[in-house]
Amino acid sequence: MLTPDTWQKSSFSGGGQGDACVEVAHLDARIAIRDSKAPRRATLTVPTATFTSFIKALKHKS
Numbered sequence: 001m002l003t004p005d006t007w008q009k010s011s012f013s014g015g016g017q018g019d020a021c022v023e024v025a026h027l028d029a030r031i032a033i034r035d036s037k038a039p040r041r042a043t044l045t046v047p048t049a050t051f052t053s054f055i056k057a058l059k060h061k062s
Helices: 048-061
Strands: 022-026 030-035 044-047
Touching (some): 030 048
């Protein structure tokens, strides 16, 4: 179950209110992703391995 304290904001969330980012939640075998500006809207869930590969690819591009 996802609770408000389950979600983590990116450390790169931008200035101001810090709401210009995405939030992630670790589930059993999946990662849930949502827009921090609209937390009650739909979330995207992906397998943990897929999310890990995505993050590695982003870091490699930097």
